[in-house]
Amino acid sequence: MNLKDLQLAELENFIKELGQPKFRAKQVFQWLYKDGGVTEWDQMTNVPKALREKLAEEADLGILKMLQVQKSKLDGTRKYLFELQDGNAIESVFMKYKYGNSICVSSQAGCRMGCKFCASGMDGLVRDLTPGEIIGQILAAEKDTGERINHVVVMGTGEPFDNYDNLAGFLRLLHDPNGLNLSLRNITVSTCGLVPGIQKFAEDFPQVNLAISLHAPNDEIRCRTMPVSKAYPMPELLSACREYAEKTGRRVTFEYTLIKGVNDQKEHAEELVQRLRGMLCHVNLIPLNTVKESGFDTTAKKDAQAFQALLESKGIPATIRRELGDEIDGACGQLRLTNRRK
Numbered sequence: 001m002n003l004k005d006l007q008l009a010e011l012e013n014f015i016k017e018l019g020q021p022k023f024r025a026k027q028v029f030q031w032l033y034k035d036g037g038v039t040e041w042d043q044m045t046n047v048p049k050a051l052r053e054k055l056a057e058e059a060d061l062g063i064l065k066m067l068q069v070q071k072s073k074l075d076g077t078r079k080y081l082f083e084l085q086d087g088n089a090i091e092s093v094f095m096k097y098k099y100g101n102s103i104c105v106s107s108q109a110g111c112r113m114g115c116k117f118c119a120s121g122m123d124g125l126v127r128d129l130t131p132g133e134i135i136g137q138i139l140a141a142e143k144d145t146g147e148r149i150n151h152v153v154v155m156g157t158g159e160p161f162d163n164y165d166n167l168a169g170f171l172r173l174l175h176d177p178n179g180l181n182l183s184l185r186n187i188t189v190s191t192c193g194l195v196p197g198i199q200k201f202a203e204d205f206p207q208v209n210l211a212i213s214l215h216a217p218n219d220e221i222r223c224r225t226m227p228v229s230k231a232y233p234m235p236e237l238l239s240a241c242r243e244y245a246e247k248t249g250r251r252v253t254f255e256y257t258l259i260k261g262v263n264d265q266k267e268h269a270e271e272l273v274q275r276l277r278g279m280l281c282h283v284n285l286i287p288l289n290t291v292k293e294s295g296f297d298t299t300a301k302k303d304a305q306a307f308q309a310l311l312e313s314k315g316i317p318a319t320i321r322r323e324l325g326d327e328i329d330g331a332c333g334q335l336r337l338t339n340r341r342k
């Protein structure tokens with residue numbers, strides 16, 4: 001059992017089963033999250049030795065093994081490849097911004113959504129990550145950098161709403177005042193467009209930010225690159241987004257990867273404006289990181305700027321994603337893909 005999969009209340013029950021008083025659970029829980037978390041049971045200095053030994057017999061600290069780290073000399077970005085207990089590998093990216101440190105975490109090993117431009121989904125879904133494995137990525141990065149992370153985006157490998165219960169467990173752990181105590185407002189969850197997940201998320205976590213991987217102005221183009229669009233067409237998806245924005249008062253971010261000749265022309269920008277008009281939203285334009293296997297190319301910088309200018313001129317706030325870790329940054333999923341094919 002990975003101790004980091006447990007909420008504090010569950011840990012209290014577990015500690016009770018071991019015949020120990022409830023307050024010990026809080027002490028153990030705090031050690032799991034302090035300064036990237038303890039790596040040895042003996043480091044829990046205020047926990048009696050007998051309990052530490054019992055815990056070591058029954059449970060695991062859930063520490064992720066770092067297989068690889070690529071560090072940017074330019075901006076402090078670090079791209080990690082971690083190994084899970086069962087040998088599967090996942091990626092996370094640590095980034096430095098003016099407003100603090102941010103991490104992009106994976107929610108699944110692999111992904112079954114099959115987006116054509118994505119290296120993460122190329123081998124399909126291997127398995128869901130547990131709450132402890134998702135939070136373990138943050139702790140491992142804090143340990144490695146020696147720095148506190150204050151923004152989290154669930155935008156790495158996997159579709160978070162395809163693993164909803166574990167995502168929810170992770171968000172609760174992340175927000176726990178005895179653990180990392182991260183404000184829900186500093187967390188963003190990104191989905192490729194699973195409508196029932198969006199609706200549930202608006203009910204369960206109205207303070208967490210929502211991002212949608214949109215990547216197209218209409219279903220005809222979206223279906224070519226994102227099969228999810230067949231199950232949840234854009235009118236249904238955008239209406240769920242409007243409901244989310246109205247219910248939560250939070251701005252929806254639309255991620256739009258610019259792919260040369262596919263979705264980056266003037267008529268595409270105009271169509272996108274029609275779709276999003278009147279919605280509390282923001283468009284984040286992402287120049288595609290070329291994935292050799294995908295056969296797609298990135299849009300030229302000046303074309304990306306023209307796309308942005310058109311959206312802005314029609315009242316849709318838009319930015320072009322700052323390219324962090326440029327010299328190390330293969331497309332998301334690339335490290336894992338390379339590792340599997342070695």
Ligand code: SF4
Nearest residue numbers: 111113115118121158
């Ligand atoms: S873009 Fe996201 S949802 Fe689509 S295949 Fe890749 S990881 Fe999955």
